[in-house]
Amino acid sequence: MPKLNLFLLVCIFTNTALYAQKSSVIVKFNKPASSFEESLPLGNGRLGALVYGNTAKERIALNEITLWSGGPQDANKDSAYLYLKPIQNLLLEGKNKEAQALLQKNFVSKDDGSHYGNAANAMYGCYQTVGDLFIQWKDTSGIISNYNRVLNIEKAVSEVRFARKGVSYYEKVYTDFKNDVTHLKFSASKKGELNFRISLWRKENATFSVDGNYLIMNGQLLAGNAKAMKFVTMVRSKLKDGSMRIEGNQLIVENASECDLILNTETNYNPATAGLSSSDIISICKTKIDKAFIESESDAFAHHINKYQSFFNRCRLNFAESNSDENLTTNERLERYQSGKSDPAIPALYFNFGRYLLISSSRPGSIPANLQGLWATEYQTPWNGDYHLNINLQMNYWPAEATNLSALAQPLFQFTKNLIPNGEKTARAYYKADGWVAHVISNPWLYTSPGEGAEWGSTLTGGAWLATHIWEHYLYTKDINFLRQHYAVVKGSALFLKSVLIKEPKHNWLVVSPSNSPENTYITNDGFKGQTAMGPTMDMQICRSIFNATVESSKILKIDEDFRNELTALIPKLAPNQIGAKGDINEWLEDWADAEPKHRHVSHLFGLYPYDEITPWDTKELAKAAEVTLNQRGDESTGWSKAWKINFWARLGNGNHAFLLLKDLLKPVRSSALNMKGGGGTYPNLFCAHPPFQIDGNFGGTAGIAEMLLQSHGKDNVIRFLPALPDDKDWQNGTLNGIIARGGFEIDMEWRNGLIQKAIIKNKINDAVCSIYLQKGLKILDNKNKILVSGLKSDRIISFKALLNQEYTINR
Known part of the structure; x- marks a missing residue:
């Protein structure tokens, strides 16, 4: 290309990127939030806030990522291993019904496990909201005009503007990435027009007080019948003018023109013990607030932006044209987009927003983002807001490596490593096996036992799937020190899977047993509907992934040659992917029918994505069968399932189908009612609708967009530019x-x-x-x-x- 034309091209792209930038980094509303799904999420990886923007009584819902009820527990049935061989023998004999009855009685947790997603007051526990900060305005009369509420994801700040009785008001909220506190700034265009009450509130397990200039909320959650997690929230304010006084447990601001609030929450979370005392966490909480108090708000905001953008600006997507109307709200743009109107900034906004959410909910040194990232207003979050290991936690971190946020996956790696002691106990209790295992559900207390329902809770590759992220991190970073530090995690998973292999009689393949294909049901040739099986396809794909990762890691680290040779000999003997009579990938060892053909999980395509043993250029026949499988499953599903399917179709190089699903994922949804069959899409604040809200859909969708534009997997990790670019003109x-x-x-x-x-x-x-x-x-x-x-x-x-x-x- 001639140099002049290349220069002009660069200028064109620079100008269009700047033009498109605002509409690809702004989430906008023209009214206060009426629900969680309209609030604006803020987070610094530890603290979270949801801004409602009310003009009469402002609500800021508060979160801290480690605030969990429950506590450490031993949920293993120590004699379960006595039933392993009988279960395996029944499966080998084709007696799945009898095997399942025996497994469902004995391969469950000792207690009630997750209480089927309702463990707020049980030992398993539940992720909970901290509570709320309220700002009650004194004068709420008068017509509100010029209302505007935005989340600027380029600066990680919420801003609310409105006018009342000739006075313009401004509210700014951000969870400070530098000082690790939450800032709120209020200002009025006329002196003396800030008049409001400041209060903290929680409906249970909390007390309220005032100490000098501090509002204080002390709380303690439950672990079964005992008290457990302690936490404290404190608020301190400073005024430019006007006055402040105490009334009961509230701070009263009068006749001010500017008011800054600094808020913090601390917990005594420790995965093994009761942790810090109440006085300890109060001291830590106060110290952070006081340190931030000294700094001017403008300086604090500048430092916050600088640290946040050191992550956010590492990877940016823009489409070269923008037909976005800056006056429309984000939900109006989503509705126009669904009707077929052009808005190239919408997929760019969704991509940028997904990266924003990961930066905001995953901080090195803390615990991983949960089912809701760190945003919740409930005391009993859906499914306990926990860690589901049959895809959901893993999906949270799919964008980390490719979109230049590799360091933010550290909580996932540390969490996986921390599971090993409990996972070794569970491996011995249920399988008398070497290594370590984690099943389907887990929590910050490092739960590894099967769930309370074996039909879904006995999948035995949850921990192994987590361990695959360690090898992926190495592939992206080539960090040998990291690999050395985490090799034991991957090896321990391989040891466990090796221990539970048996030889099936039909082909003499090695298969793991017993397990199931996540949350799905088969129908055998004699009509039995069941879940328990040997060698489900996903488990065998994960087994190959872990064995290969262990082999390659040991070569790189020049250790464990004997174990490496063992695994190398076993890999060809593992049950392979099979193509069924209908031309699809078999989900189970036998070509059984699906009880629910449109099931949301497509677990047997793990080998297509996130693993890469099925590719359209290396394994064309399997890739074609994967396409048949996807067409059988259909597009309509829950939010996170649609996100997974975007990645599937991108891996197959079908950008048009990936785009069709992305557009469906962006479908506006209002209802938060549980829907396990379909209806997934996007809420007005861009949170993914399962429904209800699950953040994995946001992260999966972000990864899918990245996968459409660049791929580097398969043999030799070949880089492919625009491998699944859709024909849509906006792209x-x-x-x-x-x-x-x-x-x-x-x-x-x-x-x-x-x-x-x-x-x-x-x-x-x-x-x-x-x-x-x-x-x-x-x-x-x-x-x-x-x-x-x-x-x-x-x-x-x-x-x-x-x-x-x-x-x-x-x-x-």
């Missing part, structure tokens, strides 16, 4: 900066008319071979503009040695 021109490919390559890319125009590949880790699926007409240049590859007559894979700290340019 034909765009930029994606800071996307990460396996091998540790950071990529900035530009495309026009659906074709890559320029890409810059940065190698920041070590000298490495970089493999690219290069389209004809493109060339590769090194950092000295020396042409490495050009003149291709057809698309093909090109490999070259990428040197450390060098950039390589691809252009036309």
